[in-house]
Amino acid sequence: MKVSDIERHDTDILILGTGGAGLFAALHAQQTAPEGAKITIAVKGLIGKCGCTRMVQGGYNVALGGGDTVERHFMDTINGGKWLPNQDMAWRLCEQAVIRIRELENEVGCFFDRNADGSLHQKAFAGQTADRTVHKGDLTGIEIINRLMEKVLASGVEKLQEHRAVGLIPTKDSRALAGVLMIDMRTGKFRLVRAKTVMMGTGGGPTMYKYHTPSGDKTMDGLAMALRAGLTLRDMEMVQFHPTGLLAGDHTRMTGTVLEEGLRGAGGQLISHTGQRFMFDYDDRGERATRDVVSRGIYAEMRKNNNPEQEGVFISMAHLGPDNVRKKFKGMVNRCADSGFDLAAGKVEVVPTAHYFMGGVVVDVDTRTEMEGLYVAGEDAGGAHGSNRLGGNGVANSTVYGGIAGDTMGRDVAGMSLRDPDEDVLAAEFERAIYPLSRKPDLVLPLRKQLQNIMWDDVGVMRTEAGMKRGLKGIASVSEALMDVGVEDSNLAFNLTWHDWLNLRSLCDVSEVIAKAGIARENSRGAHFREDYPEPGAMEDSAFTVATLQNGRVAVNNEPVQFTIVRPGETVLPEGAPETLVAAQ
Amino acid sequence: MKAAKGITSRAHPLWLAYILHRLSGLALALFLPLHFWVLAMAMTDPVRLDGFLHLTEAAAVKIAEFGLVFLLAIHMFGGLRLIAMEWLPWSAPQKTLAAGATAGSFCIAILFFMKAI
Amino acid sequence: MTAEVLKVTIQRDADRVETFDVPAYENQTVLDVVSWVQQNADPTLSYRFACRVGMCGSCAMMVNGVPRWTCRTHISKVVDGNAVMIGPLRNLPVIKDLAVDMDPFFDKWVAAEGVHHGALTRDDEIAPVHETSATRVEANAGIECINCSVCYAACDTVASNPDYLGPAALQRAWTLLNDAKDEGRVAILDAVSGSGGCHNCHSMGSCTMYCPNELNPMSAIAGLKRETAKNFFKRGR
Amino acid sequence: MLSLRLYMFQRLSALLTAPFVVGHLAVMIYAIQGGLSAAEILERTQGSVLWFLFYGIFVVAVSIHGAIGLRAIALEWGGLKGAALEGFMWLVGLGLLALGARAVWAVTFSQGVGV
Ligand SMILES: Cc1cc2nc3c(=O)[nH]c(=O)nc-3n(C[C@H](O)[C@H](O)[C@H](O)COP(=O)(O)OP(=O)(O)OC[C@H]3O[C@@H](n4cnc5c(N)ncnc54)[C@H](O)[C@@H]3O)c2cc1C
Ligand code: HEM
Ligand code: SF4
Ligand code: F3S
């Protein structure tokens, strides 16, 4: 294969990914772009059938009155993020969520659960001071994405399905983006799609951990591409772990998938290897403490036990009455039953599992990046959550900012024209992607497992400087070893092994950034916990990490947080507002 | 018949009801011209008609006719079942209906058979 | 499971199958078995999955002749002795090996008007809806469909009539018809009354039988037939 | 490719047919006692406007119903499409109607109007 074999394709607005961010961008771009503008949506899987927005269970955070306000939602988000969020982004998220949820119900056709009087039902995730989470049973994401997917499929946008983006190709002066290099996965051929504006919504995805929840297509491709293209990434040490991932063994993809938060909320108990409840040793809210706290509690118990035969702890629901559990958590009970566990009457082994990535590309409140023509939204964008994302703020973030990206692109595109790509970068990105095809074929999987173990052990739930340094070495050795692993090139059509290789390439690249940013943050905030620096540090002096690639090396710096709306110790809530509106459980 | 390729586990009551309905309808549609032709002999050749009707005495023909009445009955009940489930606002006891339709057809056919003997 | 090695036969082409020896592990799903083959034995094997927990509907295949979500099917549930036969999902064009092109399925979803027709906008309040109202209950019955195409693969009418919209698309149309917020009644009824419409369904029930979500497209389609018939009398067409 | 109209014709003709089938079966069960003969049949039916209407409507309904039914089978199992399919349906329908009409005529009025 030669560079000259790359097929060239032009469009006006290109969208990468079809999660909440991608699909909303497509709809909004259509509403705001000038008549006749061509919109193209490219995605690693099938439209709407990949990514994590579809996997959202718990729901969507939005303040809809009843005492709750945008201000309160905002304060919860800032507190949850331990004062690290970009406040303007967090504000916009909370404010626009109100509009977005109405759009979802009224224009897109979602149906969310109701109260007896017909109004929207809202509940509270841990860390919220109001019943705020709108949901459709415990399958909220399916409802949101199915409805969005229908709209987009019916809208007549150009579809490039099973097209994997492998490189952002800038202009010669590298000021602006010219297009995106992709592999048409079904044929194995390359395609350069030039566009006036590109939105990246590839959804991060911390799947470099031994236990992880995101869908299989998410492997940090977007952030790896952004890094190579010279963009700045922030908060890269911030990996959220969900406390209860299913532990079903090494040989099943089921391992790591989420057992929902609601189980603990409803009174589910966590039991250690000795058969004891332990969460009250760590926090007086017990099992109902926030995700980060429970994850660390479980991790500590696992370390105490240190038994490779029985790694995790157990979640037990039986005391709530098996029939009751079966009725209330039908989906979860069935899912466990499929892998041979009885959630209703028995106990199920669980581990913390990498769930969400708070870090991402630095953007402004309109999703613009430093590079003209490139916009980033959803989990790929950093800033809105700071050090921790509240349950329910993830899908709100991707849908709110996806829509904003669509609007912004639709407006910006009018004054823009197609740009010529830097052919040298194009050639380099192409060579990079076909690199393994010229090596001697070998297995990719063992290296992926190796990386996942390293990240879990050394850059995981609890971190130390020594551990992360060891982790960096490990990452480097996997990274190097990968360059000696080839992929058989006899048939490149739908060649998953080639894509496994490329996935691992992205994961290695971003893992290094995570470890370096982790080392750079010498305190513990939100999801980032340093055993050697357990204190959070003064909130007034909060800083966030920024990482860039400089001369081929990852450099991490700290930047002070700008308290543009509220300063630590203050609040935007009116005086005398109650601490929480959630009725005590 | 492309339909036969692929899926192998079709043996559930509703699919069986469908195939029975289709085959009985098909058989009826094939038999009908024959039936008409025989009756039309009343006009053209009454003697031969009698010859045919006498054949009904023969056991083999009896069984064939039994089959035919059975087909008619099964198709009718099956069809009424379908129309009921499509047009009446209930649908839950589908399988029972399917079984009931078959049972009803059997009753009629057997009644016919008994009388015929 | 007693077998230590599974004999996994995979349909590679219309007329080519290959058998692989796959080590049996605890908690293995059909998807895990397929993945094992690709990751260890034949790196060129193609298949599709995403969520791995029965939410995305992209992993369905024919397993011993039955359409199933492979990510949620424990291998012990399907092995015959220690053998299992895996093929691409029926009724859709094969891209390669076990990966099919799902576009026809979604084209029909759209053709059945399977998309919200709303009159309200983001500037309007969210309308109150009573979950216990008869129409809402009916709409809710099919709403959890994940468009996995299992029912579409199970249906013999789809197999023999390329125009037939199929159970999932029609079920979506029925859901919308019952959705108090949807304003597309006429368009939906027209869409399901055309040449590929609901009247092609013979109520063979395989859709309902095999839907892994325990949904009932057959009864949804019966609902469409009822509504269109009523309309026929009213409007004379 | 059964559109709504064909569907309605088929269902309505089926509903129409059902009572006739029941009637027909009843007569058969009654008539078959002691064997069948041409004379016996003709005796019952010759010259009767009622029987003419009974069997006449029956034949019309069954022709419509059967033709649409076979059309579905021709489409799904026979792979017929387009004009061939429609032609087949009309052929079956008109064929059944012709044969049926001839038979009804034969057993009712072919020998002139009787008593
Ligand atoms: C199991 C689970 C449960 C969750 N529950 C909740 C919840 O209850 N509430 C909440 O608020 N949040 C929840 N989240 C988080 C939430 O899902 C995410 O925050 C959000 O959906 C991310 O949206 P996104 O559009 O950025 O990315 P995604 O929805 O993940 O979409 C990413 C898209 O990019 C595509 N893509 C990836 N790489 C490439 C490439 N190289 N080229 C082209 N396309 C590519 C993917 O295929 C996919 O289509 C949950 C997440 C998981 C995993
Ligand atoms: C007794 C009254 C009858 C009723 C209630 C009845 C009902 C039905 C119904 C509802 C169908 C549609 C099936 C479907 O779409 O899946 C059907 C199909 C059919 N019927 Fe009848 N029918 C009757 C009599 C007859 C007779 C006498 C014949 C003989 C010509 C006949 C021939 C057919 C054929 C060939 C089909 C097509 C089968 C298929 O599509 O699977 N029917 N019938
Ligand atoms: S109805 Fe069931 S089988 Fe059919 S697509 Fe939906 S979830 Fe899948
Ligand atoms: S299997 Fe097919 S025929 Fe109808 S009832 Fe289901 S769609």
Ligand code: FES
């Ligand atoms: S992988 Fe998503 S449903 Fe099986």
